[in-house]
Amino acid sequence: MMQRRGLMTLTALGLAAPALVRAQGNWPERPLRLIVPWAPGGSTDTVARLFQPKLAAILGQNVVIENRGGASGSIGASEMARAPADGSTWMLAYDNEAPNQTLLRLNYQTLEALVPVSLVATGPLVMTAHKDTPFQNFQEVMEAAKKDPESLNYATSGVGGLAHIATTLLQQQNGFKLTHVPYRGGGPAVTAAIAGEIPLFMTNVVIVSQHMRAGTLRPLGVTTRGETRHVPGTRSFAQQGFGNFEAPTWWAFFGRTGTPQPIVDRMHAALREALNDPAVKSRIEEQGCDIVASTPAEARSFVASEIQRWGQVIKDNNIRVDS
Secondary structure: OHHHHHHHHHHHHHHHHHHHHHHHHHOOOOOEEEEEOOOOOOHHHHHHHHHHHHHHHHHOOOEEEEEOOOHHHHHHHHHHHOOOOOOOEEEEEEOOHHHHHHHOOOOOOHHHHEEEEEEEEEEOEEEEEEOOOOOOOHHHHHHHHHHOOOOOEEEEOOOOOHHHHHHHHHHHHHOOOOEEEEOOOHHHHHHHHHOOOOOEEEEEOOOOHHHHHHOOEEEEEEOOOOOOOOOOOOOEOOOOOOOOOOOOEEEEEEEEOOOOHHHHHHHHHHHHHHHOOHHHHHHHHHOOOEEOOOOHHHHHHHHHHHHHHHHHHHHHOOOOOOO
16 A cells, blocks of 8 residues: 555656646746835836836746835835745845844845845945035035034935935944934935925935936935946045945845746846846946846845845944834
């Protein structure tokens, strides 16, 4: 009886294996979900919509963007962490994913629940001021804040993101205090910034590049080590006397842990092809970031280092979500 039962099990496995191979070989057989854990109009949404059509054309299947904003990107990421590991759901994450691991109480751990597919792009953060403010650089902001602590408000796309932590670190290291006004994503934040509802805005360049060119928002400093081609003529915080301060922003593409490797490999190849398409690459980089299109291993190493780096900064400086 045991031999017969074992033979039946082996036979079943033998029948199932070719079916699984065929399913992977035919992937994708239906439209794919691409979770963007931010509201429409933000940088992550913008970057996703610039490569989405080319990615869909390469895969031969629709790629449907699903905006799931809230809680610094963690609501959408939690949804991704619950998705089936069948290659039907993917996510484009923003840099908040790293500090979220230390700042927030999450029901998942990024590198356990998710599989990095590619580091899509990196870029500078920039502090901007509305054109009606008197500030010409960040040193002037610091001096004003020291004279009247907490009198100046600055916006970010959400609590606990890299823009929030970077600005908090600048304050703590240099003895001044601004008041943080978090928004539910970059779209709502940039709307408030260009309307003059809030004087200062720390953000990636992607969602403010056109407003800086138009003169509505004035760049005061960037988080690269030196000047960047994306904000020409604007000195970095390091160049303005803020030590070796550096905090680049980034976007990364994830799948669900457990997704069959052939599917992950195919998605990586398709995504890399889409990102390196000259028209797609040009349109994304015109927004203020640089295409990376890394390997999965490089993406995993990068994300792991960002989680460790910013987690240590958060702990060392006692940064909290209400900072």
